[in-house]
Amino acid sequence: MDFTLIFENIGIYFTGLQNTVVLVSISLVLGLLLAVPLAVLLNYGNNSIRLPIRAYIYFFRGTPLLVQMFLVYYGFGQFDLIKDSLLWPFFKEAYFCALFAFTLNTGAYTAEILRGAIKATNHGEIEAAMAAGMSKLLMIRRIILPSAFRRALPAYSNEIIFMLHGSALASVITIVDITGAARIINSRYYSPYEAFVTAAVFYMTLTFIIVFLVKKLEVRWFAHLQPQSNNPAIEAPP
Amino acid sequence: MKRLIALAALMVCALMVSTASAKDWSKVRIGVEGAYPPFSYVTPAGELAGFDIDIAKALGEAMGAEVTLVAQDWDGIIPALLAKKYDAIVASMSITEERKQKVAFTNKYYQTPAKFVCKKGTIAEFSRDAIKGKKVGVQRATIHDRYLTDNYGNDVEIKRYGTQDEAYLDLTAGRVDLLLADSVALSDGFLKKPEGADYQFIGPDLSDPKWFGDGAGIAIRKEDTDLVEKFNMAIDKIRSDGTYKTIQDKYFDFNVYGE
Structure with a gap:
C-alpha cells in the first residue's frame, strides 16, 4: 500500500469534491423546487394534471439513473433536431447533462416522498384550518406543507444521501467528480485500493456532514415534541 | 456426523490441492476488451471479434491450450488480471515502464503509432x-x-x-x-x-x-513466468507458420507488426 501517491495527487480529489458538492447541491435544490408543486398537485389536482405527473415519476423511479444519464448524454446527441436547436449548447456540456438527469431523478423521488407526507396530514389540522376560514392555498402554505415537511424529513435525508452516492455516476460521462478523481489516479498508478479508499473517505465525510445537518434540523423542526424539561414556564409546583 | 465433517475436511483439502497444482496451462483464460475496433469488438450477433481476438485464439492453439475469452472494461483490465479473473491480457496493451511494475509482458505482437x-x-x-x-x-x-x-x-x-x-x-x-x-x-x-x-x-x-512503449504485448501476472515463455514461443510460432499474416491480412492492408 502506498498512500504517498494519494497525497501527491490530493489536488485532483479536491477538484472532484468541488464538482460533486456543486452538482449534488444544485440538483437537490432544483429537484426540491420541482417536487413541492408536483406533490401538491398529486394530492389536490384533477386527473388530467395527475396523470402526466404520475408518468414522469414512474419513468424516473422505474429506470436506473445510469440509463437516464446515458439517454440524456449520448441519446440526445444522436438527433439532429436537438443538435441544431438552441438547447444544444447546454446539452453539449457533460456537466449540464448530469445536472439535468440528477435534478429530474431526485425531483421524482422527492415528489413521491412529499406526496405521501401530505396525504398523511392529520385530519384535525385540516379541519382546524378550515374552521379558521383559511383559503385552500393559504391552508396548503401555512398548515399542510410545514407539517408535511416535518414528516418527510427522515425519508428526505435518505434521498440526499442516495443522490450523493448516485452522483458517482457522473464520472462515466467524463466529469471529474470524487469517483472520477479516483478513476484517474487508479488508471495512472494501477492502485485501485488506495484510489478508491480515498474516495470512500471523502464520501463518508460528506455523508457525516449531511447526517449532522439533518439532525440539527430535526431538533429544530421537532422542538414542539421534545420534553420541555428546561422550560422555566412549566415548573413543578412547590 | 463426525464422518461427515471428516469427509468435508478431506474435500476442502482436495480442492485446495487441485487449485494449487492446476498450472499446466492446458486451459488459459484471456482477458479482452471488446470495445476497440478493429482490434476487439462485439459483432451484432453478440460475439467477440477482431485482430486481438483472432490472435488470442491462434496463440492458444499454438500453445495447445484451451482458450476462454473474458470481456473486461479497459480501466479495470489490469486489476482484474491481478485478481486472477483471467491469466493473460490480449487487448492491444502497450508495453510501458509503469505497467511493467505491475505485470509481466511478452514480446510485442504488433506496433502502430x-x-x-x-x-x-x-x-x-x-x-x-x-x-x-x-x-x-x-x-x-x-x-x-x-x-x-x-x-x-x-x-x-x-x-x-x-x-x-x-x-x-x-x-x-x-x-x-x-x-x-x-x-x-x-x-x-x-x-x-x-x-x-x-x-x-x-x-x-x-x-x-x-x-x-515498445509495441503491444500480452500482459501476464509476474509470478507466471512459465506462461510468458509459452506465449513468446506461441508468438514466434504463429509469426513463422503464416498464421499471423493470415490474421493480419483479414484486417489490414499493411504490416501491423512494425519493424
Whole structure:
C-alpha cells in the first residue's frame, strides 16, 4: 500500500469534491423546487394534471439513473433536431447533462416522498384550518406543507444521501467528480485500493456532514415534541 | 456426523490441492476488451471479434491450450488480471515502464503509432498553439491518456472516456474537438466508417517509447513466468507458420507488426 501517491495527487480529489458538492447541491435544490408543486398537485389536482405527473415519476423511479444519464448524454446527441436547436449548447456540456438527469431523478423521488407526507396530514389540522376560514392555498402554505415537511424529513435525508452516492455516476460521462478523481489516479498508478479508499473517505465525510445537518434540523423542526424539561414556564409546583 | 465433517475436511483439502497444482496451462483464460475496433469488438450477433481476438485464439492453439475469452472494461483490465479473473491480457496493451511494475509482458505482437484526429477544416496546421484551449478526448488509462496528460495537460481540456467508442460518439456530437488514439484504431474503427467521413488525421505520428512503449504485448501476472515463455514461443510460432499474416491480412492492408 502506498498512500504517498494519494497525497501527491490530493489536488485532483479536491477538484472532484468541488464538482460533486456543486452538482449534488444544485440538483437537490432544483429537484426540491420541482417536487413541492408536483406533490401538491398529486394530492389536490384533477386527473388530467395527475396523470402526466404520475408518468414522469414512474419513468424516473422505474429506470436506473445510469440509463437516464446515458439517454440524456449520448441519446440526445444522436438527433439532429436537438443538435441544431438552441438547447444544444447546454446539452453539449457533460456537466449540464448530469445536472439535468440528477435534478429530474431526485425531483421524482422527492415528489413521491412529499406526496405521501401530505396525504398523511392529520385530519384535525385540516379541519382546524378550515374552521379558521383559511383559503385552500393559504391552508396548503401555512398548515399542510410545514407539517408535511416535518414528516418527510427522515425519508428526505435518505434521498440526499442516495443522490450523493448516485452522483458517482457522473464520472462515466467524463466529469471529474470524487469517483472520477479516483478513476484517474487508479488508471495512472494501477492502485485501485488506495484510489478508491480515498474516495470512500471523502464520501463518508460528506455523508457525516449531511447526517449532522439533518439532525440539527430535526431538533429544530421537532422542538414542539421534545420534553420541555428546561422550560422555566412549566415548573413543578412547590 | 463426525464422518461427515471428516469427509468435508478431506474435500476442502482436495480442492485446495487441485487449485494449487492446476498450472499446466492446458486451459488459459484471456482477458479482452471488446470495445476497440478493429482490434476487439462485439459483432451484432453478440460475439467477440477482431485482430486481438483472432490472435488470442491462434496463440492458444499454438500453445495447445484451451482458450476462454473474458470481456473486461479497459480501466479495470489490469486489476482484474491481478485478481486472477483471467491469466493473460490480449487487448492491444502497450508495453510501458509503469505497467511493467505491475505485470509481466511478452514480446510485442504488433506496433502502430498514435495520432490526433479532428474535424476536417477546423485546424489548419497542428501545433501546440493551434490546439491550445481545445477539448481533447482520450481513453482513460491508456498510453495516449498519459502522453496527453504529461505533454498537453496545461494547454488543453482533457476528457477521459471508458471506451474508444464513447470517445467517437462525443467527437461526432461536437463535445470534443480532437481525439488522440492509436492510428490504426482511429482509421479502421472511425475514419473509414460513414460517421467518420468528415474527420481527418492531424499532426505527426507519435511513437516516443517513453510514453508509447515498445509495441503491444500480452500482459501476464509476474509470478507466471512459465506462461510468458509459452506465449513468446506461441508468438514466434504463429509469426513463422503464416498464421499471423493470415490474421493480419483479414484486417489490414499493411504490416501491423512494425519493424
